[in-house]
Amino acid sequence: MTAPATDAPRAAAEALLRSPGPVRRRVAAGPAVRWLVLFAGGVAMVAPLAYMLSTSLKYPFEVYNLNLIPEEPTLDNYRDVLSDRRFGWWFFNSLLVATLTTVSNLFWDSLVGYTLAKFRFRFRQVVFIAILSTLMIPTEMLVIPWYLMSQQFGWLNTHWGIMFPGLMTAFGVFLMRQFFQTVPDDFLEAARIDGLNEFQIWWRVAMPLVRPALAALAIFVFLGNWTAFIWPLIVTNDQHMYTLPVGLTTFSVEQSVQWELIMTGAAVSVLPTLVVFLVFQRFIIRGVVMAGLKG
Amino acid sequence: MTRYSALTVRQKQVVWAWGFLAVPVVFYVVIRFYPTAQAFVLAFMEWNLLGTRRWAGLDNFARLWADPVFWQVFRNTFVYLLLGTPASLVLAFAVAFHLDRVRFMHGAIRALYFLPFMTSAVAMAWVWRWFYQPVPIGLFNNALATLGIPQIRFLNSTTNALPAILAPAIWAGLGFQIIIFMAGLRAIPRSYYEAARIDGLSGWATLTRITIPLLKPTIVFLVVFSSIGFLRIFDQVFNMTTNDPGGPLNASKPMVLMIYQTAFSSFDMGYAAAQTVVLFLVLLAVSLAQLWLMRDRP
Amino acid sequence: MVSWKTSLLAAAAATAFGATGVRADVEIEYWQYFFEARVKAMDELIARFEAANPGITVKHTHFPYADYRTKVAAAIPAGEGPDVVQLFYGWLNDYVNADLIQPLPADRFAPDRIEADFYPMVQAMKIDGAYWALPTAVRSLALFYNKRLLEAAGIAAPAATLDELVEHAGRISVVDGAGNVSTVGLTTGMTAQDHHWLREVLIRQFGGAPYTEDYRTVTYDSDAGRAAVSWYVALEQEHGVTRAGFMDEPQAAFRAGRAGYHIDGSFRIGALQGERGLDWGVTELPAGPDGSRGNYASYWVNSITSKAEGERLEAAAKFMEYITSDEAMQLWLEVVGELPAKPAAAATSAEHPVYGPFIRGLAYGHATVFADESAQRQVFVDMVNRILLEGASVTDSLAAAAAAEQAVLDRYFGSAN
Secondary structure, three states: OOOOHHHHHHHHHHHHHHHHOOHHHHHHHHHHHHHHHHHHEEEEEEHHHHHHHHHHHOHHOOOOOOOOOOOOOHHHHHHHHOHHHHHHHHHHHHHHHHHHHHHHHHHHHHHHHHHHHHHHOOOOHHHHHHEEEEOOOOOOOOHHHHHHHHHHEEEEEHHHHHEEEEEEEEHHHHHHHHOOOOOHHHHHHHHHHOOOOOOHHHHHHHHHOOOHHHHHHHHHHHHHHOOOOHHHHHHHHHHHHHHHHHHHHHHHHEEEOOOOHHHHHHHHHHHHHHHHHHHHHHHHHHHHOOOOOOO | OHHHHHHHHHHHHHHHHHHHHHHHHHHHHHHHHHHHHHHHHHOOOOOOOOOOEEEEEHHHHHHHHHHHHHHHHHHHHHHHHHEEEEEHHEEEEEEEHHHHHOOOHHHHHHHHHHHHHHHHHHHHHHHHHHHHHHHOOHHHHHHHHOOOOOOOOOOOOOOOOHHHHHHOOOOHHHHHHHHHHHHHHHOOOOOHHHHHHOOOHHHHHHHHHHHHHOOOOHHHHHHHHHHHHOOOOOHHHHOOOOOOOOOOOOEEEOOOOOOOOHHHHOHHHHHHHHHHHHHHHHHHHHHHHHHHHHHOOO | OOHHHHHOOHHHHHHHHHOOOOOOOOOEEEEHHHHHHHHHHHHHHHHHHHOOOEEEEEEEHHHHHHHHHHHHHHHOOOOOOOOEEEHHHHHHHHHHHHHOOEEEOOOOOOOHHHHHOOOOHHHHHOOOOOOOOEEEEEEEEEEEEEEHHHHOOOOOHHHHHHHHHHHHHHHHOOOOOOOOOEEEEEEEOHHHHHHHHHHHHHHOOOOOOEOOOOOOOOOOOOOHHHHHHHHHHHHHHHOOOOOOOOOOOOOHHHHHOOEEEEEEEEEHHHHHHHOOOOOEEEEEOOOOOOOOOEEEEEEEEEEEOOOOHHHHHHHHHHHHHHHHHHHHHHHHHHHHOOOOOOOOOOOOOOOOOOOOHHHHHOOOOOOOOOOOOOHHHHHHHHHHHHHHHHOHHHHHHHHHHHHHHHHHHHHHHHOOO
C-alpha cells in the first residue's frame, strides 16, 4: 500500500465524514428531507422492475392486467425457464465470458488510460482520439468482418470467439484516463525517487488511488458483456455455446412474444449482476481517502 | 543502439509509454480499425451481404443526401442528444451529490437507482411500452382517466413518441451516471473540504469553487460519453417500437436504427455503410468539439 | 447435445454393418429457426429419416427467430452454413442470384410432378425451369372470432361479408363514458397481418390489383385502391369499431378477450388453443362487395445450399424428398398445426372446424412476391398513419405510398437484373 495513507489522516478524514458537512448545516431539516426525497426517487426508479417481477409470476391470460399483485400467482414461468437444461449452459457461458472480459479490461484499460494520462510523448492525443473513435461505429457494422476473421482463425463457436472483440474497450480507457488525471503528479514523482520502475508505480501507487473508478469499470464491463447480444448470436452455432441473452430470445417466437417468460428470464439474469454490483460498490462507497496530500 | 540507462528521464518515459501501449495498439488495429476500414470501403459499394460486391462510387452518399427519411433521422438524433445529455447529467449529479451525503441505507438507495441499468433492455422496454398504452391497459392513461384528464397518446403520436422513448432511456442510464459521479466525488481528497470549512465557505461556494472544478475530469467523461450514448441511441427505440421501428412515420427513428434496418432488414450493406460513415463523422465532430471546449486552459 | 451422440450411434451401426459393405457415413446439417413445435416435428422427421436411411445422419441446428435471417446471411456466404436450410419464400431470389443454393435435382424433383401435387403458389420457387426450394407447410389468413362476445351482442353466425363485419363490429365494441374504447369490434394494426389483408385481399375485392403479374409494378393507386383504403380507415374514423394499436398488438387484444373479431394466420392457432378462458372460432375472411373471396398465403421453404456436393448432395436430396413427402406434411400438421403444401397430402379435410377455413383460403390465396418485405410493409404502415395521425387524405397518402413502394421495387429489381 501507499505511504501517505497513514492511519492518522484517515481517521481525521473519517471523523470529517461523520461530522455535518458544509451543505448539511444550512438547512436544519435538510438531512431528513434529503433522505426522504432520495428514497422516494429510488422507489420510483424500480417501479418498472416491480412490474417485471409481477409479470414473471403471472399466467399468460393475466399479463396485460394492471394489478401489481397477480390474482393467481404462479412459479410456472420460473419452472419453465430454469428447467430448460440449456439454461445452465447459457448461464455458465455468460458468466465465463463476462468475468474474463472484465479482468482483461481492468488490466488493459487502466494501463492504457494511465499511459495516456500521465506520460508525455508524441502522438499521445492521436492515440487517445483513435481509441475513442472506436466508440463511434455501431457494433452491427463490425460483426461481418469479425465473423470472417473468426472463421479464418477457427474462433467460431468458441468462448474466445465470443469475447475477443471486447477484451479492451475505449470506454474503459477513457474512464481510467480521466480518473488517473486526478492523481497528483507529485505522488508518482515521490515513488520514482524511491526507485520504483514505471510499471510498479502504476500498479502499486496509482492503481490503489483509483479504486472507485476500477470498481465502476468492473461493474460496467461485466454488465456490458452480460447483456451483449448481436455478436454472441452471430459467432455461436451450437445452442450450448449461446450466452444468456441469446438463449433467452428463444421466448420471442415468430409473430408473438411470450412476455411472461421474457420477464422471468430478465428477472433471473439480473441476479448475478446484482451480486457483482453489491461486491464492487463497496469499493466505490469507501472511496479513496487522500487526506494528507498537498493540494 | 543506446542503452536504456543512458536515456534521459523523458526518453525513458517514452520507452515505457510505448511499451505499455504495444499490445493494445496491435489489438485496436487488428480488431477495431481494420474492420472499421472495411466498413468504410463498403460505403462506396453495393452489396446485399449474399452476392458479390460492386463498386458504386459516391452513389450511396448521393442517395443519402436525397433521402428525406435520412434528414428526419438526422434531426431526431440531435433531439435525443440535446434533450437527453443535459437532462440526464443534471439529474444524475443532483442525485449523486446528495446521495454522497447520506449515510442511512446508503448502499440500498444507491442500488435502487442502479437496478434499472442492470436489467435487460428488452424486458424494460416492454414494461414502459405497456405503461404508455391507452386505457384499458396503460398505467399512465388509466391514472389520467381516474383523474378525469383526457387521454394522452404517448407512443402513437408523431410529436410525443420521441420524448416518450427518451424518458426510459434517461431512466435506464441514470444509475450509470450516478455511479461515475459518485466515484468522482469520492476521489476528491477530503482535505479540500476541510480547508473550505476552515475558511468558512458556504455550501454553494464549496460546490462551485471546489466540488465542480475538481470533478471536471469526471464531468468531461460523462458529457462526452453520454453524448456518444444519446447519438447512438438504439436499444430503447428498437424495443419500444418493435412493430413500427422508429415510428410512427419515422418520428422517433435515430441514426443507428436506420443503419440497422438498412443493413439487416433491407440487406443494403453499402447504403448502411454510407450512413455509418456519416454517423462516425458526426460523433467524432461532436466529441472533439466537447473535448476542445472543456480542455484544461492554462 | 444430440448430434455427437447420434453420430456415435450411427458410427457404431456402420461398423457393425461394415462387413456387409454398407456405404460410408454422411452427416448433413439442417438449419431452421426456433419454434418449439417446429423443432419437435423436425426432430421426429429426422429420427424417422435416419431409421429409413442408415448411414445418413442429420444434424439439426436452430436459431432464435428474430435474428434467423441475419444469422443465415452471415454464415452461408462464408461457407459455414448447413446443407439443407429453411428460408422464407421471399428471400429465395437473393440466394439464387448469389449462387448460395442449388436447383433441386430433377431426378427426384420433376417440375411437372411438383406442379401437379403442390398448391399453385409454390410455382414462385421455379426459376429458369427448375425448382430451387419446396415447402413442407403453407399458411393463410382467416377471421378469428370470440364466441362469447358475439353471443352477448346477439350475433348468431360470424360475419361472412365485409358489410356484416362492420355491422357486427359496431354491435360488439364498447366505449366508456369518456369516449375510451374498452372492447373493440375488430382488431386492426397495419404492423400485424392487416397489410397483407389490405394488399392481397381488400384491394382485389374492391375490383383492383395490387401489382402487375410479375409484382414489379405497383397498380393500387387506383379507384379500387382508394375504395379499399377508405373502407379500411373508416373502420376507425367513421364507424369507431376499432382502434389501431389497441392493447399494443391485435393478437394480445384478442387473446385477452377484448376484441370480437381478429384477422390472423394459421400460425396463431397453437397460441390460442393454449389460452385460458377464451372461447373462439374461426371462419374464412369475409367476402367483398362483389362476393369475391381473397387470401394471402405464405410459406417457408427448404433448400439445398451450394456447399452440398457428391455424397452430401445425394443425402441432402434424399432428406429434402422426405421432408416434402405426404408423411412429413401430415406429421407437420399434427405437431405444428401448419397446413400441408399439397392439397391431397393430409387426411384433414377442408371441412375441419379449425383448419378448414385456412385450407379453403389457400385455394384462392395469393403469395406476394416481396422485394423487401419489411420495407414494403413499412410503406403500408406509414400510409395508414398519415391518414390516422396526420389527417392526410386517402388519395394523397395512397399516391405517396405507391410511389414509395415502386421505388423499393425498382431499386431491387433494377439491381438484381
